[in-house]
Structures are given as C-alpha cells and as structure tokens.
Amino acid sequence: MANPEDFEFFLYEVKKMIAANPVTSTALPRFGTAMLVGVLGKRGLMPADNYRADAGAYVDALSGERLADEFLVRRSGCWGCPIQCGRQTKTDKGEGHGPEYETIWALGSNLGIDDLGAVVELNYLCNELGLDTISVGGTLACAMELDELGEPTGVRRGDPASAQAAIEALATRSGHVGDRMAEGSRSLAESFGRPEAAMQVKGLELPAYDPRGMQGQGLGYATSNRGGCHLRGNMVGFEVLGTPKLVDREAVGGKAGLLIVAQHLGAALDSLSLCKFSSFALSEEHYARLYSAVTGFEIGGQELLLAGERIWNLERLYNLREGFTCADDRLPTRLLSEPNARGEVVQLEEMLAEYYRFRGWTPEGVPTEAKLKQLGLERYLV
C-alpha cells in the first residue's frame, strides 16, 4: 500500500457514496439483482419465450420480493463489500447460492416457466454442473423454439422437468441435441438449418435485457468484443436506473458516445478486478484515487478511461486478426425486424456508424493509424 492514509480516506468517501445511492444502499442489499425483475419486467424490457415476447406476465411470480419472502436464507457477498448483493436460498429439495436476475430470466420467463421454486432448483443444478446460466438458458430457449417449429429437441415451454432433462443432456453431451447444445445456441440452431432461432452475438447468448426498448444496450451487444454481453459496457444505468444520469432509452443519437465511455470504464474496472455494481454509486475519479493510493502511481479519472480505451482497441485488434469483421457487429434478425409491444426494433445501422466514427475507426470498424498512435498501439496496426 503506497499511501495507506489516502486509501483510508478515499475508502471512507466511497462507502459514503455507496450508502447514499438507492441502488447500492437499498435495492441490491434487500433484493439482490432480482430487484430488476420488477424494474425491467414492468417496462417491457425483460424478454420471454426466447425474445418472442416480454415478461410482463411473469413479474409477480418471479419477483425479487417473492424470492426474498419465500426462498431467502441470508444475504451473502464478497469479502469486505458493504452491498452484499448475493442470495443464499433454499427450497424443499436443498440449499444453494442465487439465483441472480439473469438466471431468473434465463431459466424462467425465457423458457416460459413461472414457477420460481423450479427456477431456483434449475439454478442449483447449473451451479453444481459449473454451467453459466445465461448461456444455458439462451440455448434451452433456442431448443424450445426449434421444438415448436417442428424440430424435435424435447424442450417444452413452461416445463421445468424438460428443462432439467435438457440441462443434464447438455452437460453430458447426450445425443445429437445434447451434443449441439453443449456448443451453444448458434451451433444448435445451425445444425437444424434455423440460425435465426439463436439469440446470440458472436456466438455468445444474449442476456436478460431486451434492446428493442433500450437502444444503447443493443449497440452494446453488437459491439462487445466478446459477443452479446451486458458487462462490457452496460447501458441499464443510463437507460433505466438513472445512474449516473437518466437518458431517453428510446433515443438513438448520442448513444454511441455514452456507450463508449461505459465500455472504457468497464474495461478499466475488469482490469482492476473491481465489481461493476460499485459504479452505480462511483465515478472514474473515485477509482483513480483509490488506484493512486494503493499503487503510488498518480492518475486521474481520464487516464483510467484512456487505459480502458487501450484495452478496448487491443481487444478489437485481436478479434480482427482472428478473422472477425464489422459483419460480426450484428444483432439477431428478430431484434432488428420483429417489433416489441411498443412497436420498437433496434436501429442498429445508425448507431453503429456513429459508434465507429466516435471511436476513430474506419467505416468498416477498423482502428485507424491515428487512433492507434494516440493510444501508443501503432505496432499492432492491421
């Protein structure tokens, strides 16, 4: 620790900010991430049935309040964190960790399941098998849609038993469907000649936020270097929660600029191994001061964001070298052409052009020489 006294002082400041923010002081501690079921579900932003509907009808059955009332044993979380967003839960059949909001969506509404106890137990099963619940849920939802299209996969809507059997088949690669599901939704859908049934970007299953009602979130999925991920520049803070400020979630213009800052901050936080939930209450300046106190290297918030930009560009160059192009900065056709209940689709082209321009990339999404020189990465020019 370079400057323990500075660190103690900034820690005191940071804890004050976390205690003053309603998301980090109340919503996350009381309900965990499951608080988002109500927040997003009531606004038509939580998907259902493999993104073919919204989860409004599931909100009461799958809510964070129900999870707290009927299944919660105690809060849990990471060492030293004042938020303690984790949930230790139990059912008649056992006890375990979770589920998170994403899991309630992935193994609940996205599979047409409204039995919260069954969702909790499917979550335990994935935990025991070491499976990511978003990817599993997205893949099972794809299998469910394929089954409804006449391709026999055995995954039925609203049927926890068929979901359990499918998870076990996926984990053990049983039969053609289990073997393909183990490779994810894209591989499964392509094997049946129906790629449009896979809700994925760059091979990664989409998470629990319908971007048709959150334009910036859609741009985030399309441009995330690791595919359809909500943790590489989340716009839920800007577009729904109002942290650090609330913007019109249906607007298109200007979203690229906000997303780019969020992506840079996300990359910097990943690099610092810090939890992103703290960013509901804190800014890049707080993180920079903590970093300076710990390391003795004096930096400001802008330098931290610049480090995030270097990371983002380096990842992009890696992807380009491995054969990705701007054609991979796409969304599933459903999100571009099948409107939600409010008649919205993601207006990706307009945002993407602005995004490349703001990033200092070519219209084909390639970092320019000038941008790489500015970042000190010119030796990686493609």
Ligand code: SF4
């Ligand atoms: S560090 Fe993050 S994930 Fe861990 S308990 Fe705190 S808020 Fe939750």
